[in-house]
Amino acid sequence: MPPIEVRFRRFTSLNTTIRLRQGKIFVSLSDLLEGAPEFVVRAIAHILLAKLYKKPIEAAHNLRYKRFCSSAAVTRQTELIRGARGNKRFFGPEGRFFNLEEVFDSLNAKFFSGLLGRPELTWSESVARRALGHYDAAHNTIVVSRVFDRPSSPRYAVEYLLYHEMLHLKHPVRMRGLRRMVHPREFKDEERLFPQLKEAQAFIGRL
Ligand SMILES: [Zn+2]
Known part of the structure; x- marks a missing residue:
């Protein structure tokens, strides 16, 4: 079995x-x-x-x-x-052009040996440009802005956004004294492993 x-x-x-x-x-x-x-x-x-x-x-x-x-x-x-x-504005992972669960699973296999537990994944309600993605630890939910769910979005941009939030799952916020370490060094080192990091960041910058 x-x-x-x-x-x-x-x-x-x-x-x-x-x-x-x-x-x-x-x-x-x-x-x-x-x-x-x-x-x-x-x-x-x-x-x-x-x-x-x-x-x-x-x-x-x-x-x-x-x-x-x-x-x-x-x-x-x-x-x-x-x-x-x-x-509660739960919109689900199935967008018009990208399915967040499918993207998550492929990233999980590629970068995390499939070991990350999948949280709730949902597109945002509105086409938010300020909050492009965030991980809500209280609800164990990753929200991705709907602005990425369009044919002109390269898949690597959606992947990068999700990859970043997945690193938040893997590296929970730590305290160093009174400072919250949201993106500690291990986080940033691992983020650099994303192959199209520069292209993705440039695309997001243009958005
Ligand atoms: Zn972050």
Whole structure:
């Protein structure tokens, strides 16, 4: 059996996904399912594994899952959360031209041996030019300005922005006396490993 990584994520719907990548199974479940009874969790595991390995889904499991999702309490909770998250301005990783999760995963493999845990990734609400990217440690979320989600943005610019924020994940802010070390030396040394650093910074400067 391959190793399995299961994560609850802040979806606004009851989304579940399963992927087999480099010999490991990755499962993402909506956090709405976090409190689901065990027989529902088993049904979901069965359904996802059946899908992954293209095996038939047992009707009983399917029925349990469907019944749970359509139950009044769950429907109501889904709606509430959708409303609340709408207000919290969570826009998600899928942009018009770039998918932040896909970019994150490729950088993670290339520069971090795939070892960084993926935080929430989202495009910003507005086309902000002042805050181009930031990592919000409290919500474990990287926000990237939507200004980069356009065909004229080179991929290396989006990659560099995300790479910078990923270095913040790897090197949390340290205190030296009373000073906050946001970009300590190890951070800057590692940032220089990005191949198109100059081009990316020049592009951002022009923006
Ligand atoms: Zn920074």
